[in-house]
Amino acid sequence: MIRRPVDSEDPDRLYTVTGGRSRVDDTVFDLVTLILSESEPTPGMQSEHARILRMCRQPTAVVEISAELRLPVSIVKILLSDLHDTGRITARHPRSAASRALPDPELLKQVLVGLQNI
Helix, strand or coil: CCCCCCCCCCHHHHHHHHCCCCCCCCCCCCCCCEEEECCCCCCCCCHHHHHHHHHCCCCEEHHHHHHHHCCCHHHHHHHHHHHHHCCCEEEECCCCCCCCCCCCHHHHHHHHHHHHCC
16 A cells, blocks of 8 residues: 655644534634744644644744644644643743834933933
């Protein structure tokens, strides 16, 4: 019997990997959320979970995990949700320029005055 490689787009495989779940709360993970492992893989752990834990020893974006595992982002989010719920990973959202604290306007005025006096 000839066995062909498992295709990541095979619906049966994706169903098995996620335990039949098809959705997860999208407020926790987006494409650029950084994932960091908080533990090492344990014996008997699902292979995709173990790969994520090894891969995320350094902060890794959800989209990078998806590409490395060759799985759709929606499936990766379900796997990440499993790990997050058990405390095995932490999720951090990168700060955008808009969310960073801006300097005090009065301080900026003082700096400008100081530069003009030079």
